[in-house]
Amino acid sequence: xxxxxxxxxxxxxxxxxxxxxxxxxxxxxxxxxxxxxxxxxxxxxxxxxxxxxxxxxxxxxxxxxxxxxxxxxxxxxxxxxxxxxxxxxxxxxxxxxxxxxxxxxxxxxxxxxxx
Amino acid sequence: xxxxxxxxxxxxxxxxxxxxxxxxxxxxxxxxxxxxxxxxxxxxxxxxxxxxxxxxxxxxxxxxxxxxxxxxxxxxxxxxxxxxxxxxxxxxxxxxxxxxxxxxxxxxxxxxxxx
Numbered sequence: 001x002x003x004x005x006x007x008x009x010x011x012x013x014x015x016x017x018x019x020x021x022x023x024x025x026x027x028x029x030x031x032x033x034x035x036x037x038x039x040x041x042x043x044x045x046x047x048x049x050x051x052x053x054x055x056x057x058x059x060x061x062x063x064x065x066x067x068x069x070x071x072x073x074x075x076x077x078x079x080x081x082x083x084x085x086x087x088x089x090x091x092x093x094x095x096x097x098x099x100x101x102x103x104x105x106x107x108x109x110x111x112x113x114x115x
Numbered sequence: 116x117x118x119x120x121x122x123x124x125x126x127x128x129x130x131x132x133x134x135x136x137x138x139x140x141x142x143x144x145x146x147x148x149x150x151x152x153x154x155x156x157x158x159x160x161x162x163x164x165x166x167x168x169x170x171x172x173x174x175x176x177x178x179x180x181x182x183x184x185x186x187x188x189x190x191x192x193x194x195x196x197x198x199x200x201x202x203x204x205x206x207x208x209x210x211x212x213x214x215x216x217x218x219x220x221x222x223x224x225x226x227x228x229x230x
Contacts, residue, residue, distance in 0.1 A: 004157075033216045045205065045221035091157060101146065101209050101216050102173065105157035 002027045004094050006106035013082045014114050020067075021077045021109045023092030029053075033095045034068070034075045035103070040088040048090070051075065079111075087113045117141050121206050121222035128196040128229045136191040136225050138206030146209045147189035148173075148219070149181060151202040158205065164189055196229045203227070 003026045013019035025034065036048040051059045051068050058066050063083075067076045079086055092106040119140045128134055140147065145166045150158040150173075160173030164183040178200060180192045189208075193200060203226050207219035 035218055043203065043224045045219075047218040050218055095216055097216065102148070102160055102163060103219065105159075107155055107157045
């Protein structure tokens with residue numbers, strides 16, 4: 001069975017600084033997808049970044065990047081130049097590549113960006 | 116482009132009452148999902164539908180039923196609401212089996228309170 005663990009319930013960062021959110025996972029699949037979703041106070045779930053496990057290159061989307069360590073089963077999210085609008089709950093999730101794409105979510109990290 | 120539309124956004128029920136949460140997507144996605152979000156527990160899969168005409172149980176199906184009315188619509192029914200079903204409910208959709216997994220598109224969620 002797949003599991004996803006986020007060990008940091010809450011974090012804070014000063015505006016313009018860099019912060020890293022941790023995520024570890026476990027799966028018996030040889031290939032899979034990993035995601036980070038952002039949930040601002042509006043409650044809407046927004047896809048931040050996506051990584052295919054067979055790709056060695058770390059995914060990057062503007063100020064957001066991941067450090068994907070496949071052997072260690074680690075998938076951390078780095079937010080550079082943090083902005084007040086980054087204040088949100090962040091969820092890490094994994095999905096298989098076969099069958100229906102059921103996701104397993106972590107418990108989330110609440111990030112607060114301080115002015 | 117509406118994406119995934121959930122109704123209602125908020126609902127208060129008395130214990131024992133029934134209700135149906137509605138979800139519709141306009142992206143021609145094959146697969147649809149219902150998740151519940153509880154504090155400290157992330158999102159957990161209730162039911163999913165891999166394609167029109169099929170439904171399957173997820174991690175926490177007890178107390179719920181679903182209907183995949185057509186390709187666009189996937190409803191979640193609580194037959195006899197219990198306080199333990201107080202939660203935020205999300206509907207999501209994706210391309211489905213065999214397609215590249217670009218991530219879910221989520222609805223805006225329904226906050227349900229059972230008193």
